[in-house]
Structures are given as C-alpha cells and as structure tokens.
Amino acid sequence: MNSKETISKRLFQEFPPVSTSEWEDIIIKDLKGADYEKKLVWNTNEGIKVKPYYRAEDLENIQHMGSYPGEFPYVRGNSTNNNDWLIRQDIIVDDIKEANEKALFVLGRGVESIGFILTEILSVKEFRALLIGIIPDVVEINLVCGSHFDEVLINFIAALKEKKANLKEVKGSITYNPLTEMVLTGMSADLREAKKIMELTSELPKFKTLVVHGSIFHNSGSSAVEELGFSLATAAEYLNQLTEKGISIDELALKMRFDFAVGGNYFMEIAKIRAARMLWAKMVAAYNPKDLKVAQMFVHSTTSSWNKTVYDSYVNMLRTTTEAMSSVIGGTDSLTVNAFDESFQTPSEFGERIARNQQLLLKEESYLDKVADPAAGSYYIESLTASIAEEAWKIFLATEEKGGFIEALKAGFVQDTIYATAQKRDQDIANRREIFLGTNQFPNFNEKLELNLDEEIFEAADFSSQKSRMKTLKPYRGAQAFEALRYKTDLFARENKRPMAFMLTFGNVGMRKARATFASNFFACAGFEVMDTNGFKSAKEGVKAAKAVRAEIIVICSSDEEYADFAPAVKTLSGDAIVVVAGYPKEILEDLKAKGIQHFIHVKSNVLETLKQFQMELGIK
Numbered sequence: 001m002n003s004k005e006t007i008s009k010r011l012f013q014e015f016p017p018v019s020t021s022e023w024e025d026i027i028i029k030d031l032k033g034a035d036y037e038k039k040l041v042w043n044t045n046e047g048i049k050v051k052p053y054y055r056a057e058d059l060e061n062i063q064h065m066g067s068y069p070g071e072f073p074y075v076r077g078n079s080t081n082n083n084d085w086l087i088r089q090d091i092i093v094d095d096i097k098e099a100n101e102k103a104l105f106v107l108g109r110g111v112e113s114i115g116f117i118l119t120e121i122l123s124v125k126e127f128r129a130l131l132i133g134i135i136p137d138v139v140e141i142n143l144v145c146g147s148h149f150d151e152v153l154i155n156f157i158a159a160l161k162e163k164k165a166n167l168k169e170v171k172g173s174i175t176y177n178p179l180t181e182m183v184l185t186g187m188s189a190d191l192r193e194a195k196k197i198m199e200l201t202s203e204l205p206k207f208k209t210l211v212v213h214g215s216i217f218h219n220s221g222s223s224a225v226e227e228l229g230f231s232l233a234t235a236a237e238y239l240n241q242l243t244e245k246g247i248s249i250d251e252l253a254l255k256m257r258f259d260f261a262v263g264g265n266y267f268m269e270i271a272k273i274r275a276a277r278m279l280w281a282k283m284v285a286a287y288n289p290k291d292l293k294v295a296q297m298f299v300h301s302t303t304s305s306w307n308k309t310v311y312d313s314y315v316n317m318l319r320t321t322t323e324a325m326s327s328v329i330g331g332t333d334s335l336t337v338n339a340f341d342e343s344f345q346t347p348s349e350f351g352e353r354i355a356r357n358q359q360l361l362l363k364e365e366s367y368l369d370k371v372a373d374p375a376a377g378s379y380y381i382e383s384l385t386a387s388i389a390e391e392a393w394k395i396f397l398a399t400e401e402k403g404g405f406i407e408a409l410k411a412g413f414v415q416d417t418i419y420a421t422a423q424k425r426d427q428d429i430a431n432r433r434e435i436f437l438g439t440n441q442f443p444n445f446n447e448k449l450e451l452n453l454d455e456e457i458f459e460a461a462d463f464s465s466q467k468s469r470m471k472t473l474k475p476y477r478g479a480q481a482f483e484a485l486r487y488k489t490d491l492f493a494r495e496n497k498r499p500m501a502f503m504l505t506f507g508n509v510g511m512r513k514a515r516a517t518f519a520s521n522f523f524a525c526a527g528f529e530v531m532d533t534n535g536f537k538s539a540k541e542g543v544k545a546a547k548a549v550r551a552e553i554i555v556i557c558s559s560d561e562e563y564a565d566f567a568p569a570v571k572t573l574s575g576d577a578i579v580v581v582a583g584y585p586k587e588i589l590e591d592l593k594a595k596g597i598q599h600f601i602h603v604k605s606n607v608l609e610t611l612k613q614f615q616m617e618l619g620i621k
Contacts, residue, residue, distance in 0.1 A: 020055060027052070044268065045223040045421060048344050048387045054379035062386045064278055073281035075274050075385065076373040077331040078296045084369040085327075086334035087359045088139055088300070089352065090115035093122070096129045098158040100572035104133050106352075110360045110499040113140035113172075113334050121148050136160055137169035140334065149176045150195065153200045164457035173208035173257050173300075174201075179234050180213040186468025189406060191241050198247060198255055208257040208298060210238055218261035219306045219475040221422025224272045225388055229395025230414055231258060232279055232407070236396070237405040239287065249287035251292040262323040262332075263304040269323065270375055271384035273299055273330030279389055279396075295526060301327035302336040309479045310457065311447060311486060312438025316340035317354060324358050328368045329375050335359060343477060415471040429478055430608035439479045439486075440607060443524045449490045458484035481608055482525060485615070489527030492620045499618050500529040501580075502551030504542040505571060509535070515557040515582035522601055523553065526611040539569035546577065550617055553578045555601075560585035568595040578617060 031039060040052040059065055067073065070080035077083065089111045093099040103114050114134070122130065134141070145152050153174060158168060176197055178189040197209045214231035222230070235256065242252055258276065262269045277297045284295035303323040308316050317340045324337050337358050339351030347355075363369045375381045395417070402408035409415070428434040435441045460476035477483075489498070501523035505512040512535060520530045531549060536542035546554045554577045556567050563585050571579045581592065584602040601610060615621075 020057065023053070036586050044265075045328070045425065046268065046388065047223075047391055048223040048225075048384070054383055056379065058379050060384050062382055064386070065382065069376075072285070072292050072295065073278045074296050075278035076376055077277070078333070079372055081372055082369060083328070083331060083372055083374060086113040086335050087111050087331050087356065087363075088113035088115055088140070088336045089143070089356060090117055090142075090144065092117045092119065093130065093468070094119055095123075096126050100130050100132055100134075103130075106356065107134070107139060109353075110356055114140065115142040115144055115336070118143060118145040118152065121145075121151055122155060124155045124158045124162070127156050128162055131159060131163060135165075136163065136172075137166040141170070141172040143174045144170070145175065145362055149174055149197055150200060153197060157200065157203065157320045162455070167203045168205055170204050171206045173211060173552050175211050176209055176284060177211045177213050179237060179405065180211070180216055182406070183216055183414070184463040185465045186470045186472045187465045191238070191245075194238070194242055195245050195247060198251070201255070205254070207255075209255045210252075210257070212238070212256065214472060215259050215261035215302055216475065217418060218263065218304060218345075220418050220473040221306065221425055221476070221478070222418045223421050224263070224265065225391040225396060226281070226418055226421060227260065228272055228388065228392040229278050230399065230418075231260070231276070232283065232392065232396045232403040233399035233408065233414075235280065236400070237281065239283070240404065241538040243287065249284065249289045250291060250294050253284050253287075253289065257298045257300060259300045259302065260332075261304045261306070261326075262301045262327040264307050264322060265320055266322050266326050267381055267384055268388070269326035270330040270389050271381055273301070273327060274330060274375065274385045275389035275392060277331065278385070279393060299332045301330075302335045303327075303338045305338065305343065305475065306478055307436070307557070308338070308340075308477060309436055309439045310344045310483045311449065311479075312444050313341055313344070314410075315438045316343070317358075319360055320355065324362060325368070328362055331373065344451070344453060410470055412471050415473060418473060421470070425478060426481070430481070430606050431604070432607055436479045436482070440482045440525055442521055443486075445524045445530055448493070448527075449487060453487065455484075458487065482506075484609065485611055486525065486527040488615065488620055497550070498527070498529045499553065499614075499620070500531060500549060500551040501553040502546040502549065503530070503532045503557050504546060504554050505533050505535045505557045506537070506539075506542060506566060507535075507562040511559040512557045516555075518603075519555045519557060519580070519582040519601060522605075522607060523555070523611070523614075525607060526615065528553070528614075539566055539573055543570055543573040543577075547575070551577060553580060553614065554578045555582055557582045560587065562590050563592065567592055567597055571596050578614065 017167055042050040044050060063075065064075045067076055069076040070078060087110055089106050090104050091114060092316040093116050108327045143152060143156060160167060172296050175298050178191055182189040194210060201207050201209050212231050212235045214227045217227040217230050239252065243249060280297040281295040285292060303320045307319060320337050324335060327335050337355040339347035341348055341351045368374060399405055399408045402411055402413050425434060429440055432440055440442060458480045460474035462474050464472045503519060505516050516532050520532055554570060554574055558566065560583060563581060567581055578599060579597055580599040580601055581597055582601055584600055
C-alpha cells in the first residue's frame, strides 16, 4: 500500500460511513411527529418531488451517468474540454448606420454574437452597410425577422459574398419558426418554405435556419418540463414533416436550434438544459443519422421575461445573474441576458452594459467557460436531470398521442396544459406562495413610479389573428397583476392624497411587531403609504394618532387574545377609517365580525384580491 492509500484509509477510519437509514432516523426524531413529506419534500410546478438531501446511492440507477463530455447522448455538453458560450446582444435595425455603429460598439466590449432585429426587408446594399467593420465568419450573426425569410436570406448571402466572407465559417441563424407563429397567432403553419430556406443556406453549413422557441411556452407561464416537452414535440413535427419532404436527418438536425428561456429556479434550469440535450440526442438517433454528432443540440438561452418586474427593477439584475449562471452551468451554446429595464422601456445604455458585463464576469472572473460540464456528479443536479427528462418525455408522448404537435395544438391540448400551470402560478403569486421580491413581497416603501407607462405593459401580449379558430398562447409577466394594482395607486396619488395604512400596535411586544411588519409589507404592495408605530396604551390614544395623520386604514396589530376587547374599541372610535385586524383570531372571529370588524389579513389571504378590494373601498379606480 502506497503512502496516499495509507493516508486515505486513516482519514476514512476517522469518519465512519453513515447510512441513509441513520440519517432518516435522526431527521424523523428532529421532526417530533411532524409530517415528513409536508415539512421537507418540495413539490415543484414540474410535478417533481425534491428530497431534502441526496446521496451517492441516488445516482445508481441513472443511465446517463456513464457518459463523458462530448459523447452521446451529450447530456454533459457538446465540448470535450471547455464550457464556452457566445455572448449575444440584440439590436433593433431602424436606422442602418446607427445599428452598425452600435454593433461595432458592443463587439468591442465583449459581445460575440449579434441579433439584428429587422423591422423591414433589407436590400443587398443595406446589408452591406449594416455589416461594415463586422467579420461575418468570426462574429455570429442572427437575423430576427417576421416574414419574407427567403428574400432576407438571398440579400444577406449576396452581401456576404460581396464581403468575400468565408461562407463555410459563417455562424448564425434566421428565426424561421412557423410553428411558433401558429402557437401565437392561431393560424395554420406552412412548412413548405423550410426546404427552400435550407437550400438557400446550403453554402452556410454552420447557419441555423429552423428555430424551436421553447421560450414562448416559458413566458406564457409553463413549467420547465412543459417548456421542454412541448419544445421536443415541436421539433418532432419539424423532423417528421421535413424528412418526408426528402431532407435527410443529417442535414436537418444540423440546421436546427433551440431557444430556451431561463427562469429563476436555479438548479431546475441547469438540469433542464442538460435533460434537453439528452432527449434531443435520443430523438435524432431514432432517425438513424449517418453521423451521431448531428444529434448535438444547439441551445440558445435568453433570460426569462416572465419573472421580470417594473417595480424595484434593479432586482431584475439579481434575477438575470442567477439565470445566466444556470444557463452557462447547464451548457448553453449562446446566451442573451436581457437588460434589467427591458420590461417597461427601451433598454437603457446602462442596462445593456450591465447585461453584457454579467456574462463577462462569469467568463473572466468565475471561469465558468473553462471546465466542461461543471455540474457533473452533483447528486441533486444529476437526479434532477433524470427527473426532468422523465417528466418532459411524458408530455412529449402525450402530445404525440394527440397526433403530433399541430394536432395537439388544434385540439387545445398544448394551450390548456400551459394555461392550467399558469393559473396555478398566478394563484400562488396572489397568495405569495411564489415570491416576486419587491413586488408581492418586501416592496420598496418609498418607490413611487413617476413614469407614464402604457397599459399594455401590464397585460398579456396577444398576437392572435382575427381569422384564428384556435386558442393561442399569450406571453405575460407573472408580476403584471400586482404592478397594475400598484400603478393604479401611483396614478391616483398624483392628484389625491396617497392612502395611508396606520399600524395601531399595542400589547404583546413580540406579536405586535411581527404583525406590524407583516401588515406593512402587505399594504405597501398596493403602493399605500405605511406608518409603523412603537405601541399605544389605549384604543383612544392609538385612534387619535391615526386621525392626526389622516390615515384611511387602521391596522390593529397585537396577539389574538388581546383583540377581543381592544379591536371593537378601535372600531367604535375609528369613524370613517377602514379597520383591519392583522391575523386570524379563529376563537373570537365571529364575535369580532358581529361587532363590525370585517377585514382580516393573514398568511393565507389572497393578497392581490384583498388589496383590490381595499382600493375599491378607497375609490381608487
């Protein structure tokens, strides 16, 4: 036995192994009779039960554990020796010269991939002007356009040839996505143009021409497994229809790209991308390609729009940071980090700079591009990868049983599945089971929105065609309902006194402080002014102080036992003010209601609907 083995043996002798049953015995003892499942097992929106801890034995039956980076089924990434990705920024092309100047500016600051959002068809001359100073076989160029894909490509390729670009090395994509259009508009999809577009780009082997937009599902409120499952079903529709038109799987798979949104569920999003690569590889393999390398999934990630907020918008920077990390650790090929303010205005230069620098920090200071599959071996992430793959595959199979993605869409299966998840999430947001920091929980009490915002910012995006006969998905942001509520108060306060919620605290110090904190956060979510207090000796003293500051709402904060006499006394003295009890004193509830107290706020309250009711009573419309 060599010296290293001797040292290792001594170390492990000092730390004897602890079995899972021993861990469980200690946990059950510490729970003191509480339900294990309710207390420690997390049931996710994806239908996955997340355990409180994971051990090496959890990896024993996971099939993908034997693979290596760069090997089929590519769960561990496409590269064998790094985890590099392209930093992308999108630019709206309203003015050719300005768009070109901006592209050169951001390329000089770390961007490696440009998305040109075309508002009209560009001529060859205009494309040539747009690409001045840009080396197309070095910088990835993505064309985002709504229609006329063939004309856009013809002019783009002609401009590339005039620049004498190395066409075989030109990387990028065009957003040809007829099934996404069907999802959003409700109009039937026509894939006949796909073959023509592929033929047009035959000289550009590294240029992607068919995009699967999983981000549409995500930003319509889906779960991670629904986003993945329906993305795979979309891709299968493309594979089935286009291979029938004579396009080989080797050619077709290389031309496809997946666009996923990355949300705030950190580990779930890491595992989602890993699971996506594995399932896609197995799908492509079923078509018997000549080269299994074509089964490598190209993933572009974009930070979620669904979870971004208008209020306390700087929190969006924290959200996009964790989202960027998730996508990178998961092994994305390119990444767009949206600016923190893009949900309510044209992104500012500051917002775009922060978004770029977030990715640069992950590369240059965190070195997340240096190690292939940095999540490998994590008991939790590997288990989560397998669970997501299993659940997403169930959704894929259910879609296939409906006749494929298009038929499932016509039948409403896709939409109804996502609607159900979105409604549950909306309810969880209203009840604060799902938290939007700064919006439905811990709002900035001093934030007053002075911007004049279009009402559309607080509504779901509806791209439905008037000729559509099917349901459509309508992307939205989860915080919109709370934001609309608070913005209504802000608009009201521009011409009227901002409503005040006065914390009338008394009695038990611990309870009154806890409930005053809860109630302050509760009412601040509606943009009401909040005044906390140090405590009063009598109802008369407290109501007098509330009237002195012209409080429209008096919130009584104390223990349940002390409400019996004190709360009715406050109600009697309060005049026109709305009296609210912080808590739910079950034993005396009916007695308090009989004495005129109708409002109670507590942890089980529907915060959104309760605050809407208060607005109505205060005349805020």
